[in-house]
Amino acid sequence: MDHDEVLNDADADALLIAALRAGEDSAFETLVRRYGGRMLSVARRLIGDDDHAQDALQDAFLSAFNALATFDGRSKISTWLHRIVVNAALMRLRSQKRHPEQSIDDLLPAFKADGHQEAPVARWKDSGESTSDRAEAQALVRQQIEKLPETYRTVLLLRDIEEHDTETVAQMLEISVAAVKVRLHRARQALRTLLDPVFGEQYS
Secondary structure: OOHHHHOOHHHHHHHHHHHHHOOOHHHHHHHHHHHHHHHHHHHHHHHOOHHHHHHHHHHHHHHHHHOHHHOOOOOOHHHHHHHHHHHHHHHHHHHOOOOOOOOOHHHOOOEOOOOOEOOOOOEEOOOOOOHHHHHHHHHHHHHHHOOOOHHHHHHHHHHHHOOOOHHHHHHHHOOOHHHHHHHHHHHHHHHHHHHHHHHEEOOO
């Protein structure tokens, strides 16, 4: 049995951090092997492009190595790395020359003068209870999230997929809490518009 398997997560983290701080040659390789796949998925979700995600991950692991002295062990290594990877991915997005974003207005619901939506609200089909059905539904949701303008997609991913709290998302994006809430609300509305044709059943 692998030595990692007989240790609980906290003990394994403590041993790995000690080995990293001691400069053991195999420790950094162990860190990448243990957490690289998960963290690459995080970077891909935020950036979209695989090459840029790989670059962001490399930046993140280098930052983590240089910041070992600041890791106090009160959180899991995975949690600490996750935050570093998210920050590295966001820095990559900011540094890239982006094309002007498509307006999100066309994806937002339109309202009549009396406050009711102009289009009927779609009732969603039951996606089923099987693992394959859930996996297919999740894949479809991810595809539609990718269609959102970057400003709104990033907020939605950080808040609803990565599950950071609103204050943390505001700090990461260097915007106000109020701006996060507005963008998130609009992103959720737009995503619902994109998902209605996929999951919806129209009722007259």
